[in-house]
Amino acid sequence: MGKKIRELGVTIGKLPVGRKNCITDVDGVQVGHVTLDFPIDEEGTYACTGVTAVLPHSGNLFKKKVTAASYVINGFGKTTGLVQVNELGVIESPIMLTNTFGVPAVTQGTLEYMLERNPEIGISTGTINLVVGECNDSYLNSIRHCPVTPGHAIEAIQNATEEVAKEGAVGAGKGMVCFGYKGGIGSSSRIVSVEDENLSYTIGCLVLSNFGEKYEFQADRYNSSKQQEPTTVKPTDGSIIIVLATDAPLSSRQLQRVIKRCGIGLGRTGSHFSHGSGDIVIGFTTAHKISHVSQSVVEIRTQLREDHPIMNKLFTAAAEATEEAIINSMSQAVTTAGRNNHTVHSYNFEN
Template sequence: MSRKKIRELGLNVGQLPTGANNCITDVKGVRVGHVTLHYPLTEDKNEWACTGVTAILPHGGNIFREKVVATSYVFNGFGKTTGLVQVNELGQLESPIMLTNTFGVPAVTQGTLEYLLEQSPEIGETTGTVNIVVGECNDSYLNSIRLMPVKPEHAKEAIQKASTEKAEEGAVGAGTGMVCFGYKGGIGCSSRIVQIDGAEESYTVGCLVLSNFGKTEELETYNRFIQTKTAEPEITDSQTDGSIIIVLATDAPLNERQLQRMAKRCGIGLGRTGSHMSHGSGDIVIAFSTAQTILHFSEDHKESFIQLREDNPVMNFLFTAAAEATEEAILNSLSCANTTTGRKGRVVKELPYQQLKSWN
């Protein structure tokens, strides 16, 4: 059954307006693709593939040859990501941002590498190597993670499927087996429009989350939108604290330091939902700007960039946009996800709409 985003249920987060689709793809050029794996792996249906891959591309061109400004910020580092060291060192993104489960990282890295090598024959031959960014969350409650159902071809397929259309949300792609606050979590998106005072120009901020964190009692503290007592019991035998990967995109012209300042504000949106970033939770933001590209090949020894002034009021609105879009994306990952069955007959139920204060 089709589930709804929270705005379709009468709930609005924050003050800033959303983009046309309330999605990360509202940032012009950004693409999202999913591959969903949900099927039994054994005849007795005790083991399941309940996982997938999600690809986020900053533009539709050759990302290695036309890089974008990027950064990451780690709130709590209980994660197994790849590529973030170089992203923070150089302030550049040169691959799609790939999301999957913890044990799927090697296969997704390989598949993405194969895709990029096919696209750019010069990599590792006449020029340097390529830095591949993969983020993960642990979906082992529903997914038979030890059987490693994610393969390199699934990464390639997710990249090839990526489009600028409104992204599918909920229990799809990398979010297929994720659990959030004891309910079904997964992929959620939101966006915000920031208007420049005294000008017709505006900027878009888009957010995509892979939500897999939190206990039910933490959600119960979220009194703004959630009833004070949940209707469904918490999952009690999950083995980990969970994680969240937050991908933040904007068309505002920012340098990597300014982007990181925005990325830090995603933690405000995360905290508003009830998270306290548990010991075993990887809480990580990957942020990029599509405003300008950085050519891999150039004979010039200088390059020029435009960036926003730090003391302009627009920076505060961008910070607000990051916080609001993150909060709403997390809520959408819950409200869009369907009840899901996985390994050992386990079932994670969808968030009942009756728990939302505006629902009647």
């Protein structure tokens, strides 16, 4: 595993980062991975993929939901659950990431995990909405063989911790390619403050990067002048899944306004949201824990004022954290070999 871009002397943006510079700087948020890296047969068929789980908190997410929203920058994607997320404004399950053809297995595994912990689902209460995002890792992974199983989804959830998330070619990021070089999982965070009221909030971002061609990459932004390994990767347009977490008290509508700004960070790296790219943002705030069952007719939640300067700081934080998370997904990745001896080199940011 390589180094975070800040460890290499590159500062992105102006806002301060959290202690871990990771999505887990948002209190209670957990990340877990399962990485698959093995030959399936002697004919070049290879599992180079995985599963990543993001848990908004460590409790029972079905019983204590969080306020959420999603935003589709470009809709070439095969996610599950986002229609209901935007309709009701909540997330009630772990957010799962994997490869395109792994979505059914990961959905099944996540369902099994949640059903075991909530025996009332589908009997004395309604069903559950599961959220799964994907990118196409078929250059390195023998995607048609569907090596991801429901058990891998369960294992990723069980592996989730509040520690600094592993980044680069791990979990769902194992087989991903970014700008023709190795991509995958990246994370970063920002702190925004209201000095005169002694308030501060955290924005944390985790990405699954799998987009772009070499010529698009804005390498000069990251002081990268070192000669790179050649890349012959001719990817499809690719995709990125961005997960944004915060502890700021936002409504679902306000949260969607914030997560739209993740597209700014994505664009700064060089992406132009290609025709066949699934560029999707999933966001949540831990400020509200919404009970599945309540006898109350009315519920009261706090939220930030729309016209307070803190909103602009949150917009900035979303853009900065997304950009840095993407670059961390590359700087932390290692050269990776996969199916049919395909190899994707890591990008060397060290000058």
